[in-house]
Amino acid sequence: MSTYKLKFLPHQSVGVIAVPFSGGQKREGVDHGPVKIVEFGLLDQLKELGWSVHFDGHRDYTQLRPTSDPPVGKLLNTRYVSAVTESVAASVQAQLEKGSLALTLGGDHSVALGTFSGTARVYPDAALIWIDAHADINTPDTTDSGNIHGCPVSFLLGIAGHVEELGWVKPCLTPDRLVYIGLRDVDAGEKKILKEHGIKAFSMHEVDKYGINKVVEMAINHVSPGGSRPIHLSFDVDALDPSVAPSTGTPVRGGLTFREGHYICEAVHETGCLVAMDLMEVNPTLEDDESVFQTVTIGCSLVRCALGETLL
Numbered sequence: 001m002s003t004y005k006l007k008f009l010p011h012q013s014v015g016v017i018a019v020p021f022s023g024g025q026k027r028e029g030v031d032h033g034p035v036k037i038v039e040f041g042l043l044d045q046l047k048e049l050g051w052s053v054h055f056d057g058h059r060d061y062t063q064l065r066p067t068s069d070p071p072v073g074k075l076l077n078t079r080y081v082s083a084v085t086e087s088v089a090a091s092v093q094a095q096l097e098k099g100s101l102a103l104t105l106g107g108d109h110s111v112a113l114g115t116f117s118g119t120a121r122v123y124p125d126a127a128l129i130w131i132d133a134h135a136d137i138n139t140p141d142t143t144d145s146g147n148i149h150g151c152p153v154s155f156l157l158g159i160a161g162h163v164e165e166l167g168w169v170k171p172c173l174t175p176d177r178l179v180y181i182g183l184r185d186v187d188a189g190e191k192k193i194l195k196e197h198g199i200k201a202f203s204m205h206e207v208d209k210y211g212i213n214k215v216v217e218m219a220i221n222h223v224s225p226g227g228s229r230p231i232h233l234s235f236d237v238d239a240l241d242p243s244v245a246p247s248t249g250t251p252v253r254g255g256l257t258f259r260e261g262h263y264i265c266e267a268v269h270e271t272g273c274l275v276a277m278d279l280m281e282v283n284p285t286l287e288d289d290e291s292v293f294q295t296v297t298i299g300c301s302l303v304r305c306a307l308g309e310t311l312l
Contacts, residue, residue, distance in 0.1 A: 004270055004272045006272055007227060008275050009099060011052070011100075014053055015094075015098065015100040015101070015103065016042075016104075017088065017092060017104045018038065018057070018058045018105050019034060019104055019107040019114075020059075020107060021106065021107040021111055023077040023110070024081050024148040025108050025147040025148075025249060027283065027286075032284050033106060033107060033283060034106065034107065035058055037279070037282060037300060038055075038058075040296050040297065040300055042105075046307060050308070064083040065083075071146065073140050073141075074140060075140055075148060075163065076145075076146040077148065078163065081148045082168065082169075085110065085111060085114035086114065086168045088113075088115060089113075089121070092104065092115050093118040093119075093121045096122040103279075104276070104279070105278075107281075108280065109132070109136055109149040109150075109152060109234075109278075110147075110148040112153075112156075113169055115234065116232055117156070117172055119232045120173065123232075124172070126229060126230045126231070127177045127232065128178050128223070128234060129233050129268065130234050130236075131182050131234065131236060131264060132182055132239050134183070134250065135193075135194065135201070136149065136151065136153050137151070137190050137194065138151045138187060139160045139193070141161070149281075153173075157171060157178070157197070158170075158173075159193065175199045178199055178200070179219040179222050180200070180201040181215060181239070182203075182204060182255060184252055185250075185252045204256075212259075213263070216268075217267075227273050230274075230275040232276040234277075234278040235261075235280065235306075236281045237279070237295060237299055238251055238252060238281055239261065240257075240261050240298065241257060242255065244256070244257065246291040246295060247282065247283050247291050247294075248282065248283055248295065261298070262301065262305050265305035266305045268306055269306050277306050
């Protein structure tokens with residue numbers, strides 16, 4: 001059982017939403033992440049922690065793929081990403097309206113277009129804690145790759161400009177409710193956006209300088225002072241150093257250690273404010289079997305910590 005009072009959830013239940021989707025970037029395989037995480041026993045692990053677990057199975061999102069999906073400006077697979085994330089938003093909203101915590105297993109990080117949109121429909125003042133090597137705040141103008149997994153935050157903030165194909169995404173996040181931890185590969189255009197909008201971001205430099213305890217304390221106090229706001233935690237496994245979580249599509253050296261990643265999740269749980277969590281970018285088709293085992297096992301462990309597992 002959770003030892004901390006859940007401030008915004010009426011009961012200790014979690015709705016698990018598996019999103020086997022890779023359309024927000026070019027590498028195949030990240031769509032196998034959710035299946036592998038469930039295969040490794042995450043659902044039973046959460047039950048052992050005292051959570052009532054609801055899981056509707058693995059949906060086939062390929063049915064939403066349009067027959068034609070040409071680039072929209074620089075953006076790739078825009079219609080496909082839009083259809084999938086709109087569906088995900090409805091799934092997250094449904095779980096939260098039932099009073100459950102919404103746990104989404106990705107898939108690439110474009111899926112967060114849907115997850116946070118769904119959270120904001122139920123908790124309009126929700127804070128977003130984004131754990132990632134990348135800021136994922138490129139706009140359709142600043143993106144070099146056109147991969148939408150590098151753009152979701154700009155759409156959530158409403159700074160991406162109008163893209164008709166993603167018209168369902170409404171601005172639902174304000175800069176004061178967003179904080180980053182773990183950044184270390186940020187595009188020039190993204191740095192400019194972060195500065196212009198006064199967005200609080202803790203790169204690995206700050207983690208080294210202050211230590212993870214102080215960084216997490218500052219991050220949480222910034223977006224949910226005094227535990228005043230519900231928290232949506234979006235965790236990209238590439239925030240962790242590749243030596244810790246190697247099976248991911250865009251690894252960057254110099255990341256969070258095993259314990260630093262877990263500490264973040266433990267500290268968020270201790271607030272009692274967590275209402276939604278994403279675990280993204282686990283790609284079990286990359287690296288060898290041992291690396292996949294290591295990455296998926298750590299993914300499950302991060303979720304357990306966010307939902308109340310402690311060392312003692």
